[in-house]
Amino acid sequence: MTNIKTYNAISPMGLNYLTEQGYTINGDEAPKGILLRSQDMHQETIPDTVRALVRAGAGFNNIPVDDLTQRGIAVFNTPGGNANAVKELTIAALIMAARPVVAAIDFANKTRGGDVSLRTETNKGGYRGTELSGKTLGVIGLGNVGSKVANTALALDMEVIGYDPGLDATTAWRVDRHIGHARNVEEVLQKADYVTVHIPLNADNKHFIDAEKIAQLKPEAALLNFSRGGIVDDAAAKAALDADQLRMYITDFADAVLFDNPKTIITPHIGGSTIEAEDTSALMAAKQLDHYLTTGNVVNSVNLPSIDEPFRTKYRVSIIHRNVPTMLSQIANFFGDHGINIEQLSNRAKNNIAYTLISLNALTDEEWQLIHERFDQVDDIFQTRVLKNNQD
Ligand SMILES: NC(=O)C1=CN([C@@H]2O[C@H](COP(=O)(O)OP(=O)(O)OC[C@H]3O[C@@H](n4cnc5c(N)ncnc54)[C@H](O)[C@@H]3O)[C@@H](O)[C@H]2O)C=CC1
């Protein structure tokens, strides 16, 4: 039985799906797949038997994607699976940035003695807030989470402007037409009363919100970070709070520099922590993992191009290789030279990586062996798998 290793609390919805498909979870055998959430995989040893690693969630900065690609290991995430959960917590944070909810709860709970109802009523004046209605929300990153936050803020009667240079013809449809599109991030920073960041942590986005950008915010603005620690320069945010150049900072990522500051609210990375989001993400992850291991089809991979075609032949050969000239002809020639008839060949590239899926109806054990012997020696080929159609 194929063994899958897991890290973190993965919803039974995903684990049960895999066991129903015949996998073992955390069994004794060397794993073929890994299923995880926020585990820091930069610190883990990933065995050579692993063919796929799936992050049940959106952010994959905890995974050494480049190293795994060189080893021919497919990496997946589950985009959108927890976006609604993050959206709802971000809206809660917006409300907490407008109304002193946390301080007011604290005050009510700490009121002791006498007529507590009367005492809380007479002292409530210190807990007056403002309304979101009519204020401007700036959303940086209009992906699965940011687009939902932006659309929902319209229903709160906010003006919304967004910034996302990576939107394409498909993803732009997610964004309501009443949301203004900023030409640059500075426009968002300067206009908004609230700024919320929903972008991935990668080399380009490290400290994307730095001291220089924070300085462009209105002093009465509030900054929200439900993306990742490291996207906002927390020390710069603290300095701006201390200098009254920023009113409030709410983040889902604890950082000691922010502790014990009444202008800061910290939650312990719970943006995606709802029952629904955990179920949806785990099930998506489990299905994508099974799909890849059994058919070679690639859905929602962060390092391989997508190919999702019905597996109608008896065999498939899946090849992860460098996106270089003559590779495809070398592969096709090998099959021609050995008299192996190709029923279908699909090839797609993503940056410098390409993926080729070859469908066959006849393949002897010797030919199966030969494919591995030959392709495993080619430097530009990272991984070759021969798959038998179990539905056959
Ligand atoms: N707090 C939590 O528990 C959770 C946090 N996240 C974080 O939120 C991030 C976003 O999640 P999704 O919306 O699902 O991802 P997504 O991939 O759907 O969207 C990200 C968007 O950011 C845009 N982008 C990238 N760099 C940008 C930049 N410098 N300026 C403006 N736009 C930029 C991209 O074009 C893309 O449209 C994740 O990468 C993850 O780190 C996601 C889920 C849960």
Ligand SMILES: O=C(O)C(=O)COP(=O)(O)O
């Ligand atoms: O999906 C993401 O990017 C998240 O940050 C969620 O993290 P988690 O799976 O809840 O540890």
